[in-house]
Amino acid sequence: MIDLSTLVLTLMWGAAIGCIYVLLATGLNLIFGVMKLVNFAHGELLMIGAYVGYSVLTLLGVNAYIAVFLSMGIVALIGVVVERLAFRRVLGSDKLNEIFVSLGLILIFDNIAVLVWGEKSQRIISPFENMSLRLGEVSISYDWLIAVAFVIVILIALLFLIKKTKIGMAMRATSQKSQASMLMGINIEHIYIFTFALGAALAGAAGVLYGIIFPFNPYIGALPTIKAFAIIILGGLGSIPGAIIGGLLYGIAEQSAVIFLGGIWRNAVAFSVLIIVLLLRPKGLFGEKGE
Amino acid sequence: MFTKEILFRKIQSTKFYIFIAVIAISAVIPLVVGDAFLIHVLTLMALFTIYASSWNLLASSGQGSLGHAAFLGIGGFVSSLLAINLGIPPIIGIFIGSVLSAGIGFLIGLTCVRLKAWFLAMVTFGFSVIAETLVSQFDDVTHGILGFRTPLLVPSGLYFYYFAVLLAALSVIAIYFIMKSKIGLTFRAIHQNESESRMIGINTAKYKLYAFVISTFFAGLAGGLYAHFLRYISVSVFAAGNSFKPLMMSVIGGLGTIEGPIIGAIIIVAIDSLLPNIDKFLQPALSPLFPAVSFVGPPLRFLGLGVFLVIVVIFLPKGVSSLLHKIHNYFREETKKANNIERK
Numbered sequence: 001m002i003d004l005s006t007l008v009l010t011l012m013w014g015a016a017i018g019c020i021y022v023l024l025a026t027g028l029n030l031i032f033g034v035m036k037l038v039n040f041a042h043g044e045l046l047m048i049g050a051y052v053g054y055s056v057l058t059l060l061g062v063n064a065y066i067a068v069f070l071s072m073g074i075v076a077l078i079g080v081v082v083e084r085l086a087f088r089r090v091l092g093s094d095k096l097n098e099i100f101v102s103l104g105l106i107l108i109f110d111n112i113a114v115l116v117w118g119e120k121s122q123r124i125i126s127p128f129e130n131m132s133l134r135l136g137e138v139s140i141s142y143d144w145l146i147a148v149a150f151v152i153v154i155l156i157a158l159l160f161l162i163k164k165t166k167i168g169m170a171m172r173a174t175s176q177k178s179q180a181s182m183l184m185g186i187n188i189e190h191i192y193i194f195t196f197a198l199g200a201a202l203a204g205a206a207g208v209l210y211g212i213i214f215p216f217n218p219y220i221g222a223l224p225t226i227k228a229f230a231i232i233i234l235g236g237l238g239s240i241p242g243a244i245i246g247g248l249l250y251g252i253a254e255q256s257a258v259i260f261l262g263g264i265w266r267n268a269v270a271f272s273v274l275i276i277v278l279l280l281r282p283k284g285l286f287g288e289k290g291e
Numbered sequence: 292m293f294t295k296e297i298l299f300r301k302i303q304s305t306k307f308y309i310f311i312a313v314i315a316i317s318a319v320i321p322l323v324v325g326d327a328f329l330i331h332v333l334t335l336m337a338l339f340t341i342y343a344s345s346w347n348l349l350a351s352s353g354q355g356s357l358g359h360a361a362f363l364g365i366g367g368f369v370s371s372l373l374a375i376n377l378g379i380p381p382i383i384g385i386f387i388g389s390v391l392s393a394g395i396g397f398l399i400g401l402t403c404v405r406l407k408a409w410f411l412a413m414v415t416f417g418f419s420v421i422a423e424t425l426v427s428q429f430d431d432v433t434h435g436i437l438g439f440r441t442p443l444l445v446p447s448g449l450y451f452y453y454f455a456v457l458l459a460a461l462s463v464i465a466i467y468f469i470m471k472s473k474i475g476l477t478f479r480a481i482h483q484n485e486s487e488s489r490m491i492g493i494n495t496a497k498y499k500l501y502a503f504v505i506s507t508f509f510a511g512l513a514g515g516l517y518a519h520f521l522r523y524i525s526v527s528v529f530a531a532g533n534s535f536k537p538l539m540m541s542v543i544g545g546l547g548t549i550e551g552p553i554i555g556a557i558i559i560v561a562i563d564s565l566l567p568n569i570d571k572f573l574q575p576a577l578s579p580l581f582p583a584v585s586f587v588g589p590p591l592r593f594l595g596l597g598v599f600l601v602i603v604v605i606f607l608p609k610g611v612s613s614l615l616h617k618i619h620n621y622f623r624e625e626t627k628k629a630n631n632i633e634r635k
C-alpha cells in the first residue's frame with residue numbers, strides 16, 4: 001500500500017529531477033527555435049558542466065552553488081567553440097549531418113572527460129549535505145529545494161532576457177524569419193553564437209545541480225538529452241512554458257514508474273512517453289506550431 | 292528486360308570487376324595468412340558489412356536510425372533461443388530471426404515513417420532501449436541479463452569465415468539491386484526532398500516503410516550471425532555503441548553508396564580490433580599525462596574516432612569512397628588527355 005508520505009516524496013523528488021531536465025530542455029529548445037538545429041550532444045554539455053563544477057569546487061574550494069555560475073560561463077565558452085568549429089559548418093545542409101556531427105561530439109566529449117577526470121563516479125558536495133527539512137513524516141533535502149529555487153530564478157532571468165532586452169528581441173526575430181531579420185540589420189551569425197552559448201550555459205547550470213543531487217560519471221550525458229527531448233515534445237516545440245510543465249510532469253512520471261514498476265523501467269518510461277505523445281499528438285501537448 | 296539491362300550494364304562497369312576482385316581476395320587471404328586472430332577480424336568485417344549495409348539502405352531513404360542494435364539483438368536472440376529451446380538448426384534460425392526482425396521493423400516503421408529526421412533518430416533510439424528493458428524484464432524466457440552460450444552455426448574458424456563472406460556478398464548484391472531499382476531511386480528522391488516527392492505522386496510513407504522492412508531484415512540476419520559467431524548473447528547487444536557503429540561505418544565509408552558501408556566496416560573493425568595492439572606502447576608514454584585514467588588506449592581511440600567522424604562529415608560529406616572516385620576520375624582524365632595528345 002502506498003501511504004501519503006511516499007506519495008509526497010515521489011512528487012518532490014520528481015519535481016527536483018524535473019527541474020534539472022527543464023533547464024536542459026529549455027536550452028535545447030532555445031537552440032532549436034533560433035537555429036533550427038538539434039544538438040544531440042546537449043547532455044554531454046551537462047556532463048562537462050558537472051565536472052567543471054566539481055573541479056572548481058576541489059581546486060578553488062568555492063561554494064557548490066557559486067560553482068553553478070562559474071560552470072555556466074565555462075560551458076558557454078565551450079558551446080561557442082563547438083558552434084563555430086562543428087555545427088556552423090553543417091548548418092543548413094542535410095539534416096542527417098547534424099545528427100552525425102552530434103554523435104561525433106558525444107564521442108569526443110565523453111572520452112575527453114574520461115581522460116581528464118577518469119571513469120570513477122564523482123559527486124559535488126554541497127554545504128547542505130545531509131540536511132533536510134522535516135514536515136511530519138516526510139523529510140525533504142535542502143538541496144532539492146535549492147535546486148528548484150535556482151531553476152526558477154534562472155528561468156525568470158531567461159524570460160526577462162528574451163522578452164525585454166534588445167538581443168532577446170533579435171533572437172525572437174531570427175527564430176521567426178531568419179532572412180527577414182538579416183535584412184533588418186541583425187547579425188545572424190552573432191545571434192547564433194549567443195543562442196548556442198546561452199543554451200550551453202543552461203546545460204552547464206543543470207550539470208552542477210545534477211552533480212549535487214546525483215553521482216555522475218563521463219557517460220551520464222546521453223539519457224538526459226533524450227529525456228529533455230521527450231520533455232520538449234511533451235511541451236511543444238519552441239514553447240518555454242510548455243517545457244516547464246512538461247519537465248515537471250515528466251520527472252514525476254519517471255519517479256512514479258521507478259516506485260511502482262521497478263528500477264529497470266526508469267529509462268524505458270522516457271521513450272514510452274515520447275513515442276505515445278508523438279503518435280497521438282505530433283505537435284506536443286501544449287504545442288503552438290508544428291515543425 | 293529491365294533486369295537484363297542492368298546486368299549487362301553492370302558487367303561492363305569497373306565496379307563489377309572491383310567487386311569480383313574483393314570477393315577473390317577475401318577468399319584467398321585466409322589461405323595466405325592462416326592466423327586465427329586475423330580470420331576472426333576478417334569475419335567481423337564481413338558481419339559488419341551486412342549490418343552497415345542494412346543501416347545504409349535505411350539512411351538512403353533519409354531515415355537515420357539510432358537504434359539499429361534493437362534489430363541486431365532481435366535477430367540474435369530469436370535464432371539462439373529457437374536453437375536452444377526448440378532445437379531448430381541455427382542455419383534456419385537466423386532466417387527466422389531476420390524475418391521476425393523485419394516484422395518488428397514493419398511495426399516500428401509504421402510509427403516512424405511520418406516523423407522528421409530528429410524525431411526518427413530519437414524514437415528509434417528509444418525502441419532499442421525499450422527492447423533492452425523488455426528483454427531484461429522477461430529474463431525467465433530470454434535469459435538475457437546474464438546471457439547464455441549460443442549453439443554452433445557452422446564450425447568456427449575458416450568455415451564460419453567463408454559462410455559469413457558468402458552471406459555478406461549475397462546481401463551486398465541484393466542491396467545493390469534494390470538500390471539500382473525503381474525502389475532505390477524513390478528512396479533517394481525522398482531523401483533529397485520529401486515534400487516534392489510527395490508532390491510528384493510518390494507515396495512516401497509506403498516507400499519509407501519498405502526501406503524499414505528491408506533494412507531490418509538484413510540487420511536481423513547480421514544479428515543472428517553475430518550471436519552465433521561470438522557463441523554468446525546477452526542484453527548488452529542492445530548497447531548504444533552497437534547502434535552507432537553502422538552509422539559511423541556508413542558515414543565514414545560514404546553515405547548512400549553501395550561500397551561505402553563495406554569500406555567503413557573494414558576501417559572501423561580494423562581500428563577496433565588491430566589498434567589495441569599498440570596500447571602497450573602507448574601506455575607507458577602517455578599515462579603520466581592522464582593520471583586519472585588507468586588505461587589510456589580505449590578513450591584515446593574513441594576520441595580519435597569522434598574527431599574522425601566530425602572531420603569526415605564536414606570536409607568529406609560523401610565519405611572515404613568519394614576520395615577513391617576522385618582518384619579514379621583523375622586517372623581517367625589523365626589517360627584521356629594522353630590519348631588526345633597522341634592523336635594530335
